[in-house]
Amino acid sequence: MLRSRLRGLLEEAAAQLQEDGSWPNGTLPDFTVEIPDDLAHGHLAANWPLVLAKTLRRAPRQVADELLGRIAPDPWFSHLEVAGAGFLNAFLAPGASSAAVLAVEAGQDDYGKVAPGSGERILVEFVSANPTGPLNVVSARAAAYGDALARLLQAAGHEVWREFYVNDAGAQVEALGKTVSYWLKKGSPEEIAFPEDGYKGDYVEEIAQAFLAERGAKALVGLDPTAEIRALAEFAVEMIGRWRERDLLAYGVRFDRYFSEQKDLRASGRVEEALAELERQGVLYSQDGARFMRTSAFGDDKDRVVVKKDKAPTYFAADVAYHWDKYRRGFSRLIDVLGPDHHGYLGRMRAAVAATGKPAESFEVVLVQWIRLLRDGELVAMSKRAGDFVPLGDFLQEVGVDSARFTFLLRSPDSPLDFDLALAVRESQDNPVYYVQYAHARIASLLRQVADQGAGDLMLLSEPEELLLARRLLSFPEELAHAAEGRAPHHIAHYAMTLAQEFHAFYNRHRVLGVEPALSQARRRLAAAVGSVLKESLGLLGVSAPDRM
């Protein structure tokens, strides 16, 4: 909206120059319009003359002058100037302030968003933590990221579905069942040794107690050991699932579906169907008694086993089936948000997608790096199996939802993050999120006090601080699109910080109340517009925008 305005002006000027023969015809190279840090470089800066210099074979500044001579007057810009090596710097005029306020008002709470239905159908899978223990703080980052990404994509006009893959089949769940069994029998004549691959957290004992309370010891009578462990595992997974949903809900994350590997894939025959599909595609072959998939033909390092010697499908086979099923449900794009420990998996998964005949670029993976948990500078080990982790619920209790989400979303997903728990708790009051929320509350308070007495005159918004706010507001749609495109919610967090900062600066320097009515009303509308965009930004991050704090 903002950048494209300047871009349009420049392109028109260039078209004229081409038309009258001053410039050669043909496609001109692309250029950037950026928001400089230093206002001396204008509100906006374009580098086209620098880029064009080679094509046109003349000095950048001369190109700039030629462009400048053809640029039509525009109400958004007071003037443009040539600067530096050949930048075109543009300075905003009150027309831009006016346009900014009107645009935000017209958009209601959807300013900058793209109407739904214009985009793709996207399935975002995230968290997908093993169902063998309560969610811990490591999942918090992935949950914040995946949810914010989903919100962003929705804002960008896509239809988005959030899914959590529950990996509830296989050895680890069995180990969980064995551990529950251990606790049930502890202290009784049938007491058994703690399972070698058992889970050490206290929560398993809690599950055993709950089993006794809800089902009673009789529930296991007559079951053979395998059936007993299966029953206990099922109970445990269910209970952990309830904890999981409770924690995620408290965190503001709601999944459209928890997709069970056991029920939705294996029991329903999806794995066999997917394998049959792969057979049809002719990408399977037998070797050493196992069934292999020719993933190496699609860019993987080597071929992978899908059916083991013992005829059981591998975890990989289930995952192939899962993704195949996602496409079959009508999604045109899949985004997997995974931990860095899964990256060894990407090659074969991409190959699998390609092998089922789907366009490779429709399957995206975002690796969210670990957070390294520290407590007073000491590294905290985090292994579910060792029972040494910080549960999500406790973490949120200590740090707070808004504070936690904002902290995670301020960072790019591929940046490893050191998170000192002691520090986070101590400093949660200093969290940048409050800076943004404070700006919003301040505006809400202001609006409670300044009566709406007409439209005022938006063209009076000509102070430097007002023009900066106009620039920031006008850039929001582009910022949003850019963040969605780059799968980068952290751009929105930084945008919100900057907008809040620019509002605080404006507010400290200028008064809304007690100035002439036409100006007062214009400033009221400007403040309201800022408040509205702050709220939208925070909303995209899943952070609340309180009117009072």
Next chain:
RNA sequence: GCGCCUAUAGCUCAGUGGAUAGAGCACUGGCCUCCGGAGCCAGGAGCGCAGGUUCGAGUCCUGCUAGGCGCGCCA
């Protein structure tokens, strides 16, 4: 050994190939008779190392160093 991510201010991190590299926290000094001082203004200090591409590199390429993670007929 191979692969992925990372290295920017004292700390935690931003930075679509552009100008004098930014923010928050921490530290120092100023700022309300008045719309919320959880705020504003000012100050110091930084791109791991070496090459290359480019008019221009924190950004792209190569090598090196350091840290994290991964390389099963486990899940």
